[in-house]
Amino acid sequence: MENKEKDIQIIIAGAAGQGSKKAGHLIGKLFNSYGFRVFIHEDYESVIRGGHNFSQISVSKEECNAISDKIDFLLALNKDAVENHSRKMKEEGVLIYDSDSIKEEDLPSRADLNIVPVSLNEIIKEAEGIDLMKNTALVSLFMKVVGMDFEKASAALKKELPVKTEENMRVARTAFEKVDKLRELKEGGSHSLPLLAGNEAAALGAINAGLESYFAYPMTPSTGILNFLSKTKGVKTFQPESELAVINMGLGSSYAGKRTMVGTSGGGFALMTEGISFSAQAEIPICVALSQRMGPATGVPTYQAQADLLFASSSGHGDMMRFIVAPGDADEAYELTGKALNISWKYQLPSIVLLDKELSENTYGFKGESEVFKEDVVTEDKEDYERYAGESISPLAFPGGRAMVKATGYEHDSKGIAVEDANKVKEMHEKRLRKYENLREELKRTDTVRTCGEGDVAIVFWGSTKGVVMEATKGMGVKIVWPLVIQPFPEKKMKEVLSGTSKIICVETNATGQLAKMLRCYGTEVEGQVLKYDGRPFTIEELKERIESLL
C-alpha cells in the first residue's frame, strides 16, 4: 500500500513498565496540536513488568483509524523492540534507540535506515532530571527529528506535564539539542480534536444520556471505563465482589431510579447473564458495556477478538429481547452507548454495547458530531400504581414516592405479583412482545445500518474493524456496509442496502464468522469471509490483500 503523502507511522516499543504508552500518547498529542489526525493502537501483554509493549501511532492529514505494516519511525527502548519491529521499517526510515539498553550489534544491518542513538541516562543527568523523565526526553528529541518547532511543540508538551513542569522542560530542551532534524514537517491543517479511547467515548456518551451510577469488576479491556468514571465527578462508581454482584446491584440501582450502566468483558458477562434475563422479565433497565477480548475462557486477556456477537445476542435464559449496538470508533461509541442507555430506559429492557479490545483501548480523534442527550421516559407516581400496567411499555415509578413498586423476576400480573395461570402467563409475555415490536418500529426511523461508497461488491463488517476497512478499501470501488444495531437485527434495512450488490464479503476478527452466520440466519448469503483470530487487528495492507484475493 502506498502511504499517502504526509502520513506517518510511528512505533514506540519497550518493556512493560518503561512507559512506551505514555510516550506514545504524548507524541499523539503533539501531532494533534500540529493539526494532524491521530490514531493510536496499543499492544501490550498481560504482565506488569517486562514483556513487550508497543504503541503504534498513525498520523495523517485525513482521518485514518488504522495501522500500517510499514513504519516511518521506530523508537526502541529495548532489544526486543528492535527485533520485533525493525523489519517493518520503510526504506530510509528513522530508528531512534536508547543506547543505554540496546547494543550496536543488536541493530538491523540496513544501510538505508537513519539510525539515531541516544543515551536517555545522559540526557537526564545533564539536565538534572529524574529517571521518570526519560519519556519527556524521548518525546522531545523525537519532536526535533520529525521536524517540529521547539517553541510550538513544547507548549503542547508542557500542558501534559503538570508535575515538575520546570524540570521536565529542562530535560526536553536538553534532549531537543542532542539530535538533528531529519524531516520537514508542515502543519496538518485541521483543528485539534479531543483524543479519546473508545472506553472514554462510551462513558461520555452514557453520561450525556443521563448516566448516574456505574458498577463494574475489573476486567480487561473494559476496566478503562471504570477507571475513567471513577475520576469523573457526578457519576457514582462502585466495584463490588463479583460480576454477579455487579449486575444485581445495577438492577437494584435502576429499580430505585438511577440511570445505571455496568461494564465487563466476556468472562464477566458470562456471570452476568442471569441479570440480563432478570432485566427482561422484571422490565428493569440495565445497560451493559461488553468489551470483547480473545477467548474462549481467559483466552488472551489483552488481545483482540470480536467473538461475543452471538453470545451477547442470545445472552440470558428465556424468550427475550436485548437492544444491542456495535460501535466502530470513538464517535460511534459515544453515540451508541448514549443510545443504548436511552433505549434501555425507554423500553425497560437490557441493552448491550459491544466494544472490543481495539475500540476500547485505542485512541481516536473524537469529532463529537452526534448529539446525545437524556431522553425522557414515562413515569407515574400515584397511589394505585401498577408496575406492569398496560399493553406495552408501562410507566415507571420508583420506591420512596406514593406508588408501591413491585418488581419481580417471576412471571407476574399487572401489579407485579407472581402468577402461573396459563392465560395470565401468555398475556404478560405478549405485553413484552408488543414492547419489542414498538422498539422495532422506532428503530425503522433511525440509523441502524450505515454505508459508504457504491459498488458491485459489498464489504460488511461490524464494530472496531471500521477504521481499517475504510482504509483498506480505498479505491476498490466497493460498497461498505456496517450495522450499528445488532438486536433487534435490522433485517429489512440490511437487505435494502445490499440489494444492488452481487457479492457480499464479511470482515471480522473472529474464527467462525459470527456476523456472517447472523446474516445467513436472516436470509442474506455471504460469499466471502475475511477472518482474523490471532488477537491482533488487521493492518491496512493485510486486509487490502485479503479482500483483493476474494474479488
Added chain:
Amino acid sequence: MENLILSTKNTWCPGCGNFGIQNAFKEVLPEVGKERVVLVTGIGCHGKMADYINVSSFYALHGRTIPVATGIKSANNDLQVICCAGDGDVYNEGISHLLHAAKRNSNITVIVHDNHVFSLTVKQPTSTSPEGFTGSSTPEGHPERPLNPVDLMLSVKASFVARSFVGKQGHLKEVIKEGIEHKGFSFIEVLQPCVAWYNTFPEYAKRVYEMKEIPSSFKEAREKAQEWDYSNEADIPLGVFYKEQKEVLEDKLEKTTEVDIGAILEKSK
C-alpha cells in the same frame, strides 16, 4: 392500621414458620415508616413475602437479595432496604454477597429465614443443615458439617448481629425493629422451622433462651455465638450478639457534583 397484607392467595403450609416472620414484619412496618421501605426477597418459600406484603418490593434472583439491596440503597439513601432471604439463598448461593455487604457496612437489613433446608425444591440440605440430614438428595445422610452463620457474621465484624426464633413473636418483632433502626449492616438470623420437611419447632422451643443483655465485648459475643454450633445439642441463645456504630458505605458513595463534559474534552486535546 392499614391493610399490610395483600389479598394474594397464600401458599405456605399451615403452621409454617414463615407466618411468624410475616407477622412480626407486618407489626414493625408502621413503626419504621412503610413508605420508605423496600423489601427485597430471594427465591424459596421465604421469597413469597414479596407477594404477600403491601410494600414496594424487589423479588430478586436466587441468592441475590443483598447486591440488589445495596444497589437500591446506593441509588436512594433515604430508603429503608430490608432483605428477606433464605438459608439456601444467602448461605449457599449468595454467601459472598453476605460477607462483603457486612464487611463494607452497607446500610441494609438482612433477615434470614433459616429452616436449614431448601424447602421450595423439596428437601435438600443447605449450609446450615446438620451432618447426617436425610434429604431428597442425601438419602444416606448429608456428609457436611453446618456453618454457624452468627459466628461467621461476627468474624467479619457485621455491625449488628442477632438471632431470633419464630416461636418467640415478641422477641422476633423487637429484634427486627432494632435491626432495621440500626444504622449500618444488620444481620438477623431467624430460626424458622419448616413444618413440611424439617420440623424443628418442638426441639427449638425447648432449647432457645433469651440473652439478658448484649455481650459486653466482641470476644464474649463470639463465645456466646459458639455455644450452639448448629450441630450440637446445646441451648440456643437468642438476642443481639453485637452492635457497633461505624460509617456506612452508602454515605461514602454520595456524589452530587455535575459532570463537566466540555472540560473533559478540552483536556483531552
